[in-house]
Amino acid sequence: MKKLILQSIIFIVAFAFSVNPAFAMTANQEKVFKKLSNPISESEPNDTKSAANRVNLRDVVQATLDDEDVDYYELVIPKRGKLSLASYLGNDEDENDYYYNDYSITLYDADGNQLAAGGSIVEAGSYYLALQASLEEGTYYIAVKPDEYSYMGSQDYYLGFNFDYDVDFQITNLAADVASPQTERNPVTFTASANKAGLEYQFSVQGNVVKQFSTDNTYQWTPTVPGTYTVKVEVRDPAFPDAVAQKEISYTVTAYKPDFTIQSLTPNVKSPYLAGKTVTFATKTNKTGLQYQYSLNAKVVQAFGSKNTYVWNPAKQGKYTIKVEVRNPQYPNRIVAKQISYQIVDGKVSVSSLKANLSSPRPTATSIKWTAAAKGVDLEYQFSVYQNKTWKTIQNYSTKNYTYWKPKSAGAYKVMVTVRSKLSKKTATKTAGYTIYKPSYFSTPTLKSNKSAKQASGTYFHFTAKSSGKYLEYRFRVYNGYYWQTIKDYSSSRSLSWYVGYKGKYKVAVDVRQKGTKKVKSKTLSLDIREAPNATFNADYNIYYNFGYFKVSNYGYSNLKVTKMQILNNGKVIYTYQPKNWVTIGRTYQTYYFYPKKSITQFSYDSLIKVYYTYDGLTHTSYLYR
Known part of the structure; x- marks a missing residue:
């Protein structure tokens, strides 16, 4: 109930009044009364019903109340509805907090019967008295009284009135002349009807008023954006404009799906083409009455219009994307597009190579294939051969970049390719030398x-x-x-x-x-x-006992025979030994001993041993280092 009472006084917020210097409002109080303007002042004496001040349904009264005072106000209700009252008392906030229970507001009918009494509410730290009552047409009185035991002295107060008239009619229908869903940009007319004549109608779409109150009960709407919308009509009696009835319906708008296609986007000259020349692009569709827009590399060069051709005179070579966008003018945001690539060239021709499949020289009657590599557009190739100070064409201009040549006579030739662009008529050439000989005698090598x-x-x-x-x-x-x-x-x-x-x-x-x-x-x-030897040798000599050993490790498959062993100092032989049976068969090892007739006194750690041996029928030598 407290929330309901609070809602009943919020109507005061709709009024603004100048604050009496003797009645300074706090920030919390202003949240409710909101600087209400132009209040009417109480007129004394108004201590009885017969002397009551006449007030209207939207008035705010500024008055004074003391311990011995009673203030009456007369309110005439022309039509059934709901009355809401709110009162704030006190010369300052402290007094309001202290005295808000020391007075009352009471509602009476014309016969003096009490209909309702105000109750106290608290909002944002401030105290108020408020009441609500549903009333029929008639005259009513409001009494503002101090309590019997009040000691408030003299206090200012505000008394605010609000009245909501009851609606005495019904909205019987709200309908569209075109059933939902409907395609965007097609007009829709909404018609409202009620069971009472002389009413006014206001239309809103998605909460935005699109047609103010008038006696016209229709609204024509042309939606441009697809979606689901809430369409609302508000209806009122102009005699009681605050009594409003409303009705809503949902309406869906769908996107327009183009009912046409682009059949072709065609240039009058096949790509590639020359810079500085004119090209015309034409668009063909399967429907008339459309609009066309052309873009070149994503930049619009011809805005939407009825013309379905675009004339272009390119100044620079390069690769371009030509795009046409087509739309129905009734649906400008629903576009069908098609694009093509187009190349603009400068018409230059260059030849990078001219090669034969067989290297020079070649004998007479040899068939030689010549192939040219060139750059340019729409190229043709002509091949010629030069001999004896004369050029002879062997292939006229054609799209083939190769030809076959079968010379019958020997000599030094020149072969030339001439490449031209059919588009620009520019040419370039390349020449290669080639020798043709007649086979002759040659000797056995x-x-x-x-x-x-x-x-x-x-x-x-x-x-x-x-x-x-x-x-x-x-x-x-x-x-x-x-x-x-x-x-x-x-x-x-x-x-x-x-x-x-x-x-x-x-x-x-x-x-x-x-x-x-x-x-x-x-x-x-x-x-x-x-077979190559695969062996290791190990040898040493003991000068003190005058004997030595020689070890052979034969890893190969053939027999290894040591035929001679020499000891050298600085390349000079100081000892030679020629064994008779130092034979080590394959995949074995053997140690042999030798005993010089006398000690080899020159033998030292710097001495070198040289070994002579045979292996698989071949003689080999090896050196052993200490």
């Missing part, structure tokens, strides 16, 4: 090795070939006992370096031919590759 044919595995060989004749090329092959393998294919190089890693019987062959021909002459060498 010789093949020499830097080492003898019998070697241990792990040996590097260097072979050199030689043949007399022109335009020769050499190929080197090796036979490993099972098959021939090309080690170095045909080239102008006459030498081969080759490493032999395994034992076996090998053949090395060189093939010679004139470049581009099939006739071949060959030479072959045989190699006998033996």
